[in-house]
Amino acid sequence: MKKIKHEAQLLKKALSIGEQYAKKRGYITFDEGTSNKIKIECIYRLLVDDKVIVPLASDKEDGPNMKHKLVLWIQKQLPEGHPLLVD
Template identity: 60%
Template sequence: MKKLKNEAQLIKKAMQVGETYAQNRGYAAFSAQTSANKKVESLYRLLVQDKLVVALPPDKEDLPSMKHKLAIWIDKMLPEDHPLKATG
């Protein structure tokens, strides 16, 4: 798994956009007590369910891989001229 340029910032952006997406799909907002790891897993599973992200093989489902999938998803969603856009 090759890290993307600005991967940490892409994950943060994916979390913001993903939470809004989940709310628009009718899910309740995450509480202040929900851990970041739980949010990552929940958003990953929602995006897989909606076929916006290709699911990881069950034996490869771990937190770093889920975060990487979220980063790839948001990178594809960003316009080409966005400052976080991975260029190499």
């Protein structure tokens, strides 16, 4: 898995956008006490179910790979020249 520049900030952005996406789909928002681990898995599974992203192989479905997949997804969603995409 290749290290991505600004990965932590991109993941934070992916979680934010993912929560908004889930809310528009009719899901209730996460509680303040919900861990990022749970948010990552829920948003990942929602995006896979909606066929927005391609699922990981079943033996690769773990926290780090789900995080990486969400980061790759948000990179494609951000406009060209966004500060998180600039080296």
